[in-house]
Amino acid sequence: MTLLSSVPGRLSVAALLVTLTAPVLAQSTPQAGGVANVAIQPEPPGLMLPLVQNAPTQRVAGNIFEGLLRYDADLEPMPQLAESWKISDDGLTYTFTLHDDVTWHDGEPFSAEDVVFSVDFMRETNPRTRAVLAHVDSVTAPDDSTVVFTLETPFPAFIQAFEVGTLPMVPKHLYEGTDYYNNPANRHPIGTGPFEFAKWDRGSVIELDKNPDYYEAGKPYLDKIYWHVIPDAASRAAAYENGTLDIMPAGSVENFDLPRLSEMEGSCLTEAGNEYFNPFAMLWLNNREGPTADKRFRQAVMYALDRDFAKNVLWNGLGNVPNGPFTASLPAHDDSLTPYPYDPDRAEALLDEMGYDGEPVRLLPLPYGETWTRWSEAVRQNLEDVGINIETESSDVAGWNQKISDWDYDIAFTYLFQYGDPSLGIARTYDSDNIAKGSPWNNVEGYENPKVDQLFADAAVENDVDKRQAMYAEVQQILHEDVPLAWIMELAQPTVYRCNVHDLITTSIGLNDGFKNAWIEH
Structure with a gap:
């Protein structure tokens, strides 16, 4: 089920109430193929998400890397790299069972040892994640498909800490024993996500290609995502109007341009996809x-x-x-x-x-x-x-x-x-x-x-x-x-997009992990 909808009571400008609700209900069968052209502003300083945490990096690299869980609009957990999980009655033990047959983009197998390594990595590199992990006494991998987090004391919010921006998985085989910040792999990030890093023409475009070995059968549907770096907001608006761009994430255009763009034929707008971030x-x-x-x-x-x-x-x-x-x-x-x-x-x-x-x-x-x-x-x-x-x-x-x-x-x-x-x-x-x-x-x-x-x-x-x-x-x-x-x-952070783009926002972090399910009606 799609979460793509407008948030009642949040949009006071009538023109901004154009949403994809009717087209989504009218379509049910995803179509494979197609390319999404998306604005990204400002240009990310890097794409190694476990090291770089600003918003543009999360938006692009959240489709390269993955966390153990995703979250719906009510912040309820959904499977991602973990297909199931259990929380002990005392709130101290979290046991995750991982998907089988997951591989990194370089073909190496993903396992529970990568999860344990990722926890240690993020403790060292990210202050926000470090504060969450301060509640963890130990992380163990009883076997390749099982990870057990043991907490020192109950921490009710812990189950919400496994999205891709908070605890992204890091390939142990590429980073163990290295200088994380100067590792050559940072220039070509390797994740488990539905899209692989292809190339980056600085100041112009970032290309992500479909992961042909993705563990969720049939996904992703898109062949490519092009993230276009266009520094001037007016030029980005023009690129959407002339058809160069299909998707305008929050912040892509100035607010005074939103009514005009959202009223275009075949154009839609939603505020969904920010429930996790606030x-x-x-x-x-x-x-x-x-x-x-x-x-x-x-x-x-x-x-x-x-x-x-x-x-x-x-x-x-x-x-x-x-x-x-x-x-x-x-x-x-x-x-x-x-x-x-x-x-x-x-x-x-x-x-x-x-x-x-x-x-x-x-x-x-x-x-x-x-x-x-x-x-x-x-x-x-x-x-x-x-x-x-x-x-x-x-x-x-x-x-x-x-x-x-x-x-x-x-x-x-x-x-x-x-x-x-x-x-x-x-x-x-x-x-x-x-x-x-x-x-x-x-x-x-x-x-x-x-x-x-x-x-x-x-x-x-x-x-x-x-x-x-x-x-x-x-x-x-x-x-x-x-x-x-x-x-x-x-802040409200509306996304403007073509109405023939379906299932673009299916979690509470929106575009940051949205392209796994997105498809284009041909």
Whole structure:
């Protein structure tokens, strides 16, 4: 069954309500063959997914690599490399039975030993996955088809940690005993997925070819996927209009182009495929030094921001304004929090109270296109309107990554995935153990609060739903007061595509593992 549909209540622009619902119901038999031409923006820095975790890499390489499980729109697990699994009654033992006859793209057999090696690999290379695996006492392979994870304490969110972006499988025979970051295999990634890496013309196109030995009979249906690198958003929109591109992932075009493209004959739009990620836009606020180190300044920033303007004008009504640090769709979300209203007078009063003297504050935009540029201009105007002296420091993607990783900013745009549980995607942003240079995705702001650390740690291993919820409600109240960073938008990320492309989004991570089931009606 396809999950391709529009999310009720999320699209306020009538033109964006065009979806594939009717065509999907009318078609039932997949057709083999065909080529998908997809936009990718920005160009990935690499395709070795176990080493590179940014969104463009996950989107492309999630179809080369695989995890043990996939997840539906309700975040319920589905088979992938594991055909079945069992969880012990005490929540401490997870036993996975692997598919038989799975091979890596170079022909070597995939086995349980690869899973054990992948866990050790990801512990070393990925901070987010490392935080999840901190709950694991041991990983063993009793035989080639069985993997057993034994946890130190119950960790209810653990079953959600096996998608391809969180725990991708790594070929042990290529990486064991090597320098992971300089391994020649990084230039030609080898996975078990439905598509194989073929070639990459930098700045132009990435080609993935059908895996002829894929273990799921008859799949994939497509012969090739071409990921087109077109730096200019207007040019990407034109390429879709003239038929060069078939699929426009979220962020491929500016929001103001979505109504026009979605109204084209044979064009469809969906917001499905982000349920696992819960993308959440924020402003990093440097808690270490300068005006942003003062809680009153950070609160003033929240009062100064006209977030409804950003939603309604810059994002065409897509998304939601958050009331605090947790996305509203998460079960752990505290509905009782009162959102920071747009209140410039209150912002000015807080700045006066702290004695802000006009010290310049550097603003670092996110270089992801015109919408983000306009958003940074709107934020700058909001902050200057209440007397904050802003200096904008623009950069390219690499420069943004470097500045954030080195903590070289005062206020900086970002968006992070909150995933399906706070212990997977939110705690990393506030946990003081995650304060370390070198990553733009951990506790970049430098927030330290032992009470918050303890609440996140305790909630992660609490099996009682009510107790767990109470802990998360308390942590949200503390963060709401401390404002370690500014919460600006629960992002909607619609995909525009040709209506003759079927079953494109069949999981909660959308295009990131979607091409296994996708087929084109000829």
